[in-house]
Amino acid sequence: MLDPVITPELIAKHGLTTEEFQRIKDILKREPNFTEMGIFSVMWSEHCSYKNSRLELRKFPTTGPRVLVKAGEENAGVIDIGDGWGVAFKMESHNHPSAVEPFQGAATGVGGILRDIFTMGARPVFLMNSLRFGDIRPDKPNAATNRRLLSGVVSGIAHYGNCIGVPTVGGEIYFDASYDGNPLVNVFCLGTLKTNEIQRGAATGVGNPVFYVGARTGRDGLAGAAFASRDLTEDSKADRPAVQVGDPFIEKLLLEACLELFQHPEAIVGVQDMGAAGLTCSTCETASRGNSGIEIDLALVPQREPGMTPYETMLSESQERMLVIVRAGHEATITKIFEKWDLPCALIGRVTDDGFMRVKNHGATVAEIPAKQLADEAPLYKREATRPADLDERQKLDLTSIPEADIHDVLGKLLATPDLASKRWVYRQYDHMVRVGTVTAPGSDAAVVRIPTGENAWKYLAASVDCNAHYVALEPKLGALIAVAECARNLAMTGAEPLALTDNLNFGNPHNPENFYMLQQSVDGLAEGCRAFDIPVTGGNVSLYNQSPAGPIDPTPTVGIVGIIRDVKHITPSHFQNSGDAIILIGDIGEELGASLYLREIHGLKRGRPPELNLDREKKMHDAVRSLIRLGEIRSAHDLAEGGLLVALAECAIGGTKHLGATITLDLSYSRLDAFLFGESQSRATITTRPENASALVALLELRGVPARRLGTVGGNELKVQVSGPTPHEFSWDVSSLHQIWNGALDSYLS
Amino acid sequence: MIRAQVIVRPRASIFDPQGDAVGRAIQHLGVSKLKQAHVGKFIELELEGDDVEAVRGQLETICKDLLSNPVIEDYVLTINGKEDLTGLAASAAKLAKRSPKAKKEKA
Amino acid sequence: MIRAQVIVRPRASIFDPQGDAVGRAIQHLGVSKLKQAHVGKFIELELEGDDVEAVRGQLETICKDLLSNPVIEDYVLTINGKEDLTGLAASAAKLAKRSPKAKKEKA
C-alpha cells in the first residue's frame, strides 16, 4: 500500500502546526515520510509532550528525603516508606476515551495506570478514582446521557480492577453541568516494591535485545494521544476507531509475568509500558533515557490483524503491551517466563549507539529519527494567560438578597444531592477488599490499606483524592490550595502523615488565555500547598482540551495524597463510635457561604469567593489531631467540607455501620443561621472522645493554638441541634430517616 | 405473536478479548484448525400482535440504543425469521461476508 | 475455510435475569407489546480447511462441553451457514418452536 502524499491538510489533520512541521524537517534534515510524520505527531501531542503545560509543571516541588524516583523521570515516582520498602503511585486521566465509550474508556484507563505502576517494578496494591459528570437527576438537562456515562464508567472501572484483583478503595465523584459531554475519569494506582528493586525505563548496552511482550498489536486506538489533545466536538463520535478495548485477563498475566521477570535482575536492563503512542513512545523514550539508540523491525511485532502498515503499527494503542530491554545472553529467561504465562513474547530489535530510533519493516527502513529530539525536545509553549473577565463578577455575593432557607428541610435536601449522597451504589461495584489489605473501606475520609513488608509485618498507608472544582472555578489558586489542604486533612483524620502527592490537571483548551490562566493559577496553588505541607509532587498527568461545544469544564486540578500511619492503633474511623462520647469541634465557627454547596443546591447560585485558607492554621490543626490520635484519645475524627458543620455531624451519625445520633448545643453568636450551619470555612473537624477527657482535650488543643470547643454528646436515634442566641432554635432529625435519604439517593437517580 | 431475533457481534476492527480467550481455549481442547473466534450476543424478543411493520422501527431503535453498543458492535435484526426465512438467510450471509470484506477494506 | 456459528440460549425453564432486565428496559423505552426477552450468546468460529465432516464432531463436543452449560443452556450449531441455508433455517425453526413449549412447561 502506498503512503498518502503529505499535504498541508494532512499535516494539520495530524495536529501539527507549520512551525512544528518545519522543526521536524530541521531535525531530520529532510522531509519526513508519512510514518515519521505520524510518529512526530503523537510524540508532540499535548498528551505525550506536555508542550503547553511543561513550563508550568516546573513550579512543583519534586524533591525530598524520601523521594527515590522523581516526577517526570520514569513512568511514576517512587517514595521511600522505610524498612527497605517503597511505594510507586500516580494518577492518570482517560477523559476523552470515556466520553466516547464510557465502559472501555474507563477500563483501559485503569489498565494504563496499572501498567505505569508495575513497569516500576512495583506490585499494584490499590486503586482509587476521581470522577466528574454532568448532573444525573431526572429533572436536569442531559440527565439520561450523564447517567449512561456514569454507569458505563463505573462498570468499566469495576470490570478491569475487579478482574485483575487490585482493590478500588476510594475516590470521589462530583456532578456539575460543566462536565456535560466531557466527563472526567482520573484513575490512581499505588504499588509497593523493595527499594533495591526499582526498574528503570532505559535502553542501554549496545546490542542488547529488545523484546515485545503482552497482547498482540491491532488497529485499536490509532492515534489516541492525538485524540486526547483535541477538543471534544460533535464529530468526536466519528473518531470511533480510536476506541481501545481492554483485556484485564491479559493484563493480569502480564503483571504476574513481569513481576516474575523482575526477580531476575541479571537479565533485565529496562522496561517501559506501551501506553499512549504505544511502540513509538516506548522505543524513543527508552533510547532517550539510555542515551542510546534503538532499532526494531515491525515484521517481528506480534500482530492481531493482517496487513497493518508501519504507520498503523507504530501508532496503535493496543492495550496490555510492554517493551523489555534484556541483557544479551539472558534471552531464555524472558522467553521461558512468558511461555509459562502463555503470553506473546518476541525479540523485535536491538539497542544501538547512534542515537536513532530506527524502524524497519522486513528489513527496509521505514523511519529513522533522532530519539532524544523526538522524545524530549518537543516544542514548548508559553501560553498567554488572562484572568477571566467575569471572575470578579462571579465572586460577588450579596447575602442580603438571599433568603434563609428552612434549616430542617435543607439538611435532607443536601444529603440527597448527588454530590453529598452516599456513593455506595458506586463502590459496591468495586471489589474493595481483595488482597486482604483494606482496613478502612470506601465511605470514610481516607482509605487505609495495610501492606505486607515481611512475615506478619505490615505498614499502614492512607490515601485520598480530592478537588472541589467549584472553588477552583471561582478562585483558581485558592481552590487548588484548598484541594491540597482538604486532601491532607482527610489523611490527618485517619491518623496519617502525608508523604507525597500526585496530581491530575484537567482543564479546557490551553489556547484560550482564560483557560490557561486557570491552569497557571491552579499550579501555583498546588505548588504552594505542597511546600506548606512539605510534600513533593511525584508525578501526575495533564489533560487539556476538556470542553464540549458548550464551553470548558470547571477547572479541576485533582490531587491524590498518600500518607503513612505509624501504628495500627492510630487508625481512626470517621464516624461516631460510642454512645456517650463527647463531640468536639476543632477550628473556628465560620460563616463563609461563598462557593458553597448550600448556595448551589438550595439557591441555584454558583458564585461567591471560596472560603479563605490559612495554611499555618490548617497545618496546626492536622498536627494536633494526629498527636491526639497518637495519645489514644480520639475515637473518631471527621473533617468539615462541603455542606459545613451540620452536614459533617450528620455524616458522622449516618456513615459507617453504627448509626448513632447526637445532641449538639451551640451557644454562639452568629449573624445568619444558614451561614453558621452550612458555611464551608476551612481548617475544621469534629472529633469524639471519652466524655471525661473532653475538657482536657479542648485545653490541649487550645494550648497548641488550635481553637476547639465541646459541641455535645453522641447517642440516641436523633441528631438534635439546639442553637441559643438572640433567637433560639431547636432542630431534630431522625438518624435512620437521614440515613435512608442519603443512602438511597444515588440508587433512586440511577435505577 | 411477533418473534424477533437479534445477533450482536463485535465490530470487525475492534478487539474482541472474549473471542480471543475462547479461541485459545478451543485450540487447547484440540481443535487445532481454529483460526479465530468471536463472541457476541443473541437476543430473542416476543411481542404481542402481528403487525410487523408497526414495530420494525421501534425494534431497530432498540437494537441501536439498547441491545448493541454502536461504538464497538454491529447487529443484525430478524423479525419473524420462522415464517420469513429470507430475512434470516440474509442476516447469515451478511454476517458471513463481513469478515473477509472487512479485511479487504483494510488491506 | 469453514465458518461455524453457535447460538447459545438460556433454557426455557431457567430464570434469565439478563433477559428479564433487557425486557424491562425495552418496555421502559415504550415497546409496550413486548412479552418476553431472552439473552444468550452468539459465537462465530473460523477454521482452516474445507472438510466440514472432519470437524463436525469436534465442534459438537466443544458446544456441549465448553460453549454451553447444559444445566442452563441449549445450543444450536450451524456449519457453513452461508452455503447451507437449510442448516440455519432448521436452527431457526428449532429455536422458534421451543418457546411455546417452554411456556407450557412453566405454566
Place this chain on the structure above:
Amino acid sequence: MRWAVLQFPASNCDQDAFHVLKNVLAQDVEYVWHKDSSLSGADAIVVPGGFSYGDYLRCGAIARFSPIMSAVKEAAAAGKTVLGICNGFQILCETGLLPGVLVRNTSLHFRCETIPVRVENPASRFTSDYLTGQVLHLPIAHGEGHYVADEATLDSLFQHKQVLFTYSDAQGRNTPGANPNGSQRHIAGICNRAGNVLGLMPHPERASEKILGSADGLGLFTSILASHGVPQAQAA
C-alpha cells in the same frame, strides 16, 4: 496438615487464601499451578477466587479444562477436602464436582460488601466450629453468584443437608432483601453428597482477621483443621 492453593491464570484470591493458611493458621501450604497434574499429596485443596481465564464465556467454564482439575477430581473422589471460594465455587460447579451453576446476579451488577450469612448445617467438616443458625458476617465480591439448579436438585440438596450456608438478614431470616444476587433458595454455599467438597460465594479468607472488619470466616478453616485431627491450639 498439607494444603494446596490452586493458581489459574487470573486467580486473584490465591495469595489471600495462602496468607490466611500460612500466616494466620501456621499451616503447611503450597501453590499448585494449573498446568501441573499433581497435587503432591495435599490433604486439602483450595480453589481460590478470581477471574480464571478472564471469566469469559461463563465463570469457571475454561478453568474446568485445566490439567490440574483431573487431579482435583481424583482427590475429591478419594475423600480429600476441596474448598472452592467464589470463582472456585463456579469452577467446581462447571467441573461437575458440585451440582448446579452460578449465573449473573439478578441486579446485573457486581456486588462487593460484607453481608450476613447463616450457617445451615454445622455437622460438616467445614462448619463444625459454628452453630446451627449462627449468623456470620462475610464479604462477598462477585458478579455471578446467583445459584441455579433444577427443583429436584434443590430439594435433594436441602434434604441431604448439603446446603451449608444461606444469605440471611442480621437476624438470620432468609428475607428477599437479604439475598444479594437472586440465588435460588438463598443458597450461599453447598457441599457434595459425600461432604468433602464445599463451594461458597462468600470469602471466608477475607474475614479471618479482626483488623479487616470480621474474623467470622476463620471458623471455616479451623473446622477443616479439626476434621483432619489438627488440634485447635496448633491452629493459632
